[in-house]
Amino acid sequence: MAQERSTQQWRDMDAAHHLHPFTDTDSLNRHGARVITHGEGIYLWDSDGNKITDAMAGLWCVNLGYGRKDLALVAQQQMETLAYYNTFFKTTHPAVTELSALLSEIAPPGFSRMFYTNSGSEAVDTMIRMVRRYWDVQGQPQKKTLIGRWNGYHGSTIGGASLGGMGYMHEQGDLPIPGIAHIEQPWWYGLGGDSSREAFGLHAAGWLEQKILEIGADKVAAFVGEPIQGAGGVIIPPASYWPEIERICRKYDVLLVADEVICGFGRTGEWFGHQHFGFHPDLFTTAKGLSSGYQPIGAVFVGDRVAEGLARGGDFNHGFTYSGHPVAAAVARATVRALRDDGIVDRVKNDVGPYMQERWRETFEGFDHVDDVRGVGLIQGFTLVRNRDTRELFPDFGDAGTLCRDIFFGNNLIMRACGDHMVASPPLVVTRKEIDQMLGVAQRCVEEFEREIVRRGMV
Numbered sequence: 084m085a086q087e088r089s090t091q092q093w094r095d096m097d098a099a100h101h102l103h104p105f106t107d108t109d110s111l112n113r114h115g116a117r118v119i120t121h122g123e124g125i126y127l128w129d130s131d132g133n134k135i136t137d138a139m140a141g142l143w144c145v146n147l148g149y150g151r152k153d154l155a156l157v158a159q160q161q162m163e164t165l166a167y168y169n170t171f172f173k174t175t176h177p178a179v180t181e182l183s184a185l186l187s188e189i190a191p192p193g194f195s196r197m198f199y200t201n202s203g204s205e206a207v208d209t210m211i212r213m214v215r216r217y218w219d220v221q222g223q224p225q226k227k228t229l230i231g232r233w234n235g236y237h238g239s240t241i242g243g244a245s246l247g248g249m250g251y252m253h254e255q256g257d258l259p260i261p262g263i264a265h266i267e268q269p270w271w272y273g274l275g276g277d278s279s280r281e282a283f284g285l286h287a288a289g290w291l292e293q294k295i296l297e298i299g300a301d302k303v304a305a306f307v308g309e310p311i312q313g314a315g316g317v318i319i320p321p322a323s324y325w326p327e328i329e330r331i332c333r334k335y336d337v338l339l340v341a342d343e344v345i346c347g348f349g350r351t352g353e354w355f356g357h358q359h360f361g362f363h364p365d366l367f368t369t370a371k372g373l374s375s376g377y378q379p380i381g382a383v384f385v386g387d388r389v390a391e392g393l394a395r396g397g398d399f400n401h402g403f404t405y406s407g408h409p410v411a412a413a414v415a416r417a418t419v420r421a422l423r424d425d426g427i428v429d430r431v432k433n434d435v436g437p438y439m440q441e442r443w444r445e446t447f448e449g450f451d452h453v454d455d456v457r458g459v460g461l462i463q464g465f466t467l468v469r470n471r472d473t474r475e476l477f478p479d480f481g482d483a484g485t486l487c488r489d490i491f492f493g494n495n496l497i498m499r500a501c502g503d504h505m506v507a508s509p510p511l512v513v514t515r516k517e518i519d520q521m522l523g524v525a526q527r528c529v530e531e532f533e534r535e536i537v538r539r540g541m542v
């Protein structure tokens with residue numbers, strides 16, 4: 084099919100009229116954006132005809148891969164039947180009820196109710212308001228502070244960005260908002276010193292207890308964390324961490340919230356990341372994989388304790404015009420059914436996930452400037468380091484990552500750099516053969532990276 088316009092025309096229009104998220108506009112426009120035109124399975128094509136392997140599933144979301152006609156058909160049928168109706172004023176519709184019932188089936192026991200949003204950020208903001216409202220209704224209006232973690236990511240709205248621990252986000256827009264505190268992340272490689280992983284996990288959880296005592300348990304509403312920090316660079320906590328966090332939350336009657344926006348819907352080989360780590364949140368937020376990126380939708384899974392507590396308070400004055408949007412709900416339902424009925428979550432746990440982890444280690448463990456090669460299910464990372472023996476990082480965290488990422492990109496393989504952590508989260512439908520192909524290219528890219536840092540005098 085002939086393209087409507089040339090790459091250059093699209094670039095010029097984009098530069099003139101489109102402000103990109105998380106982007107230095109002038110720098111982008113000097114080079115021009117890459118124009119992605121279509122996708123199929125784990126592959127994308129750009130407007131110059133290049134075939135690109137997407138080892139990130141878009142932004143950690145296209146878990147079923149691109150080009151699914153069944154999801155397109157579901158969207159079309161729902162648009163024809165009922166394109167939109169709200170759920171504010173004593174009405175509902177079949178699409179959102181069916182989705183809710185299905186989600187309660189795949190959720191762990193105790194999660195029978197869902198609240199819908201259009202994104203992960205909105206799910207996080209919804210959760211913040213819910214948690215604070217919950218304690219109001221409980222007669223503890225002073226119990227309002229939420230504790231997040233440095234280098235955590237919870238979205239880009241005012242609440243989500245505040246709760247997240249990204250300093251470069253706090254710097255802009257006067258964040259965090261009041262009533263948010265942060266503790267250090269459970270990053271053993273960078274912060275663990277000489278301790279064993281498991282000892283460090285307990286130590287890192289102890290930072291939560293310290294913070295609760297510092298603020299006063301009667302003022303702390305909730306602790307919020309990603310089971311595995313995604314945008315922070317695939318930081319996988321030691322196995323000892325989450326159970327200890329749960330114990331501390333219970334001890335001080337602090338609600339425990341998992342942000343499952345990346346880990347949810349099969350990424351770790353379980354339906355939800357907290358199941359992989361064996362802990363029990365009171366609420367959890369989801370988005371991304373919920374619709375495999377085919378529609379914008381997020382959901383807060385509200386545990387019975389909080390749902391029943393909120394219900395005692397009468398109206399919960401919160402919601403979005405598009406909460407439970409029929410088309411998004413129908414597509415999400417079809418997505419979750421595919422994940423379940425086609426055995427995709429199970430395949431991540433027992434087949435393609437373990438295969439990826441084995442091949443990932445084989446591919447990257449031998450390099451001089453790659454360390455902490457890690458992963459769970461189909462989320463994995465490694466860190467670019469100056470010196471493996473001393474665990475010395477590069478001085479400007481992020482320069483090496485950007486260089487490496489650009490080499491991958493130039494070889495038509497999309498992996499992401501989070502600082503100097505290189506991460507991947509391919510579609511969950513990826514095959515063993517595709518993994519081999521992807522890692523073959525990645526290996527050559529890291530070889531090129533190691534030559535390049537020598538050439539540039541970075542080591």
Ligand SMILES: *Cc1c(COP(=O)(O)O)cnc(C)c1O
Pocket residue numbers: 201202203204205207236237238239243309313314342343344345370371
């Ligand atoms: C992506 C992400 C968000 C934000 O979701 P958006 O849909 O971009 O608003 C929140 N939490 C986590 C853990 C995420 O990875």
